Amino acid sequence: MKNYKKDFPLLMQNPTVYIDNAATAQRPQAVLDAVNGFYQRHNANPLRGIYELSVEATEDYENSRRAVQRFIGAAHPEEIIFTRNTTESINLIAYSYGLSNVAEGDEVLVSIMEHHSGLLPWQMVCRQTGAKLRFIECESDGSLDLNKVEALINDKTKIVAATQVSNVLGREYPIREIARMAHKNGAVMVADGAQSTPHIPVNVTELGVDFFAFSGHKLYGPMGIGVLYGKEELLNKMPPFLTGGEMIESVARDSAVYAEIPHKFEAGTVNAAGAVGLNAAIDYVKGVGFDEIHRREFEVSGYALDRMREIDGINIIGSDKAEEHNGIITFTVDDVHPHDISEILASDGVAVRAGHHCAQPLLKHLGYRATVRASFAFYNTKEDADKFLESISTVRERMGYGKQKLL
Amino acid sequence: MENRSFYNEILTEHNIHPDFKHDIPDADIVLDGVNPSCGDEIQLKLKIDGDIITDGAFVGDGCAISQASTDIMLGMIIGRKKEEAVKMGNTFMRMIRGEASEEEIESLEEASALRDISHMPARVKCAMLGWRTLSEALKNES
Ligand SMILES: Cc1ncc(COP(=O)(O)O)c(C=O)c1O
Numbered sequence: 001m002k003n004y005k006k007d008f009p010l011l012m013q014n015p016t017v018y019i020d021n022a023a024t025a026q027r028p029q030a031v032l033d034a035v036n037g038f039y040q041r042h043n044a045n046p047l048r049g050i051y052e053l054s055v056e057a058t059e060d061y062e063n064s065r066r067a068v069q070r071f072i073g074a075a076h077p078e079e080i081i082f083t084r085n086t087t088e089s090i091n092l093i094a095y096s097y098g099l100s101n102v103a104e105g106d107e108v109l110v111s112i113m114e115h116h117s118g119l120l121p122w123q124m125v126c127r128q129t130g131a132k133l134r135f136i137e138c139e140s141d142g143s144l145d146l147n148k149v150e151a152l153i154n155d156k157t158k159i160v161a162a163t164q165v166s167n168v169l170g171r172e173y174p175i176r177e178i179a180r181m182a183h184k185n186g187a188v189m190v191a192d193g194a195q196s197t198p199h200i201p202v203n204v205t206e207l208g209v210d211f212f213a214f215s216g217h218k219l220y221g222p223m224g225i226g227v228l229y230g231k232e233e234l235l236n237k238m239p240p241f242l243t244g245g246e247m248i249e250s251v252a253r254d255s256a257v258y259a260e261i262p263h264k265f266e267a268g269t270v271n272a273a274g275a276v277g278l279n280a281a282i283d284y285v286k287g288v289g290f291d292e293i294h295r296r297e298f299e300v301s302g303y304a305l306d307r308m309r310e311i312d313g314i315n316i317i318g319s320d321k322a323e324e325h326n327g328i329i330t331f332t333v334d335d336v337h338p339h340d341i342s343e344i345l346a347s348d349g350v351a352v353r354a355g356h357h358c359a360q361p362l363l364k365h366l367g368y369r370a371t372v373r374a375s376f377a378f379y380n381t382k383e384d385a386d387k388f389l390e391s392i393s394t395v396r397e398r399m400g401y402g403k404q405k406l407l
Numbered sequence: 408m409e410n411r412s413f414y415n416e417i418l419t420e421h422n423i424h425p426d427f428k429h430d431i432p433d434a435d436i437v438l439d440g441v442n443p444s445c446g447d448e449i450q451l452k453l454k455i456d457g458d459i460i461t462d463g464a465f466v467g468d469g470c471a472i473s474q475a476s477t478d479i480m481l482g483m484i485i486g487r488k489k490e491e492a493v494k495m496g497n498t499f500m501r502m503i504r505g506e507a508s509e510e511e512i513e514s515l516e517e518a519s520a521l522r523d524i525s526h527m528p529a530r531v532k533c534a535m536l537g538w539r540t541l542s543e544a545l546k547n548e549s
Binding site (some may be wrong): 335336337338339340343344347355356369370398399400401 | 413414416419420422423444445446468469470471472527530533
């Protein structure tokens, strides 16, 4: 079996069992080299100078835009807007599209599975416009009943926002079907791809979404570069989110003519090195291939899930089936607070996340206050899973709750 | 597996079998303490007679560190003068910041079981929750 850790300098240097990949992934050497290469060979302010370096920097940046376009199946490169991250992408939609298209009496429908970044911008829109915020709720295993979703959408619904893969449950949601329901009622569909893009091939045209957001850093790319996809005809009509340099055609004392998309939405000096790094990350991911990524993640997280079920006192949240987890296993241990669990795992060199995972409404809906999340990537091995399992199987005992027995 | 984590028996005992986790219906001071980022929360209840803390208890929910630390604290401060309790709290905070002398740490009796928190920045708030709430409660009172 190929050792993908060899591609990741941090994983080779650091013995930590890193299974907090849903928070941020590690970056392969190819991405680090690409970022470095940009600064060493092509650095200049893109889109500004006429001299060769600036032209090269601009080319690098625009090539990355086309790479993202192909990666998510967008129709035009102008539909790809670079942002800092998913959070900024969703805020852009909310402030620009949301505030100009939602009014009092309208409804915005979001799923209860949203990350806070996919919820708070819509709370803002509803607060400022007087629209009503409504929720698509999942069943106790995290699944969705599409009949219930359909019943929530009506002609007052202006925006439907849902995450494609939940950062807590790892489950994939039927975005295409939800988008169809939204469109039937004249609403636009916003999908959060922060957790889907690292695990499954995405095609925004096939999904039929109007907006789609994701972050480079969860896709093995640099921090500080994110993407917003938007349909051309919508982006063209939307007002800018931020204003300033690089997003204008011309400026007079008290007015300005904005640039065409995508530049209209990319005010100020852009993160060209980040975009170049994201391009390299996309290349890397394509090189490994989603079939292989899925196979490896399924194998290791499936093994971990099976073994976890044999340990007394562990409760797994979400589906019983490993293939519905996309490498994300969220759980609790009876009597032990999640922060104490992750502290014990940390003392054994295992890095996981504890807390509310920026999804407090979902945890509350499922009846939890805090949980622990282990999230596996394709580079994690069965040995990683074993170290994690060995550690969690001793947690109750080490917290003074008597010896843990196998069921 | 060898227990490399810092959850020693003193902590796990106070967490599982706390001595002071109960209600005091006629408490003179009741104050909530929360760590919003981790969700630890306690409600500290004190009975005061003049200068003396005559009784104390807490209810709440949170990680073992926050709960055990609060329980240990109550065992140390009940029966003491308010100003002594505040002084202990200051010494505890110095220990957690890694600034206390061996002598000072010894003076903290059971609370010295938490000394290694000084190497765990993410958990400092948990260990401090009880003491922070106590110092606010006594400050408000005076
Ligand atoms: C589903 C989902 N949406 C949004 C975000 C926010 O991503 P970022 O912090 O990169 O903006 C995350 C990341 O934690 C996420 O998992």
